Amino acid sequence: DAGVTQSPTHLIKTRGQQVTLRCSPKSGHDTVSWYQQALGQGPQFIFQYYEEEERQRGNFPDRFSGHQFPNYSSELNVNALLLGDSALYLCASRGDRGRSYEQYFGPGTRLTVT
């Protein structure tokens, strides 16, 4: 049973550029959340997608946007990159059968903005 997968593993971008990160949820899961984890900090919630719609959003600017596809996979897009966007971006998935409050994380994409 494949867990949550993310691509790419690492990414280096320059200020002002745009980036797209990808996530495939754990088998049987239909809800995907994205988190940003700065070095030495806990993850911070960006947003959550369910049924191809953004359901909840954290305190992040509109430069952060996302999408969910019919197969439940998801993309995170960040426009006009800033140095402060350098972080580990984590995707988490959960399902609505039974233990729906447990979220499972992928390995993350490490984004460096220079």
Add this chain to the structure above:
Amino acid sequence: QKEVEQDPGPLSVPEGAIVSLNCTYSNSAFQYFMWYRQYSRKGPELLMYTYSSGNKEDGRFTAQVDKSSKYISLFIRDSQPSDSATYLCAMSAKYNQGGKLIFGQGTELSVKP
């Protein structure tokens, strides 16, 4: 003030010790409490999940929730060098319907052989 406070450590213990990790929180709406383990440069791994107050045990790990004090703990018995990692507490309010998790800063644990 952060919604969830966690001592970042680092915490260093000898192999076999009992480890106690703690978080405090301010939002009384939190109902779901989780502990994640994160190895260096990896994603968080779900260790324990507890709903409301009480204790939950799984092998060498015990999670405790005291909602009256807004305080949660994770105990690790017979700690092993492989337990060396950062431990993150996370919480969610019922009105968020299992969505938004609020994390602590994480406690870095080192278990010395």
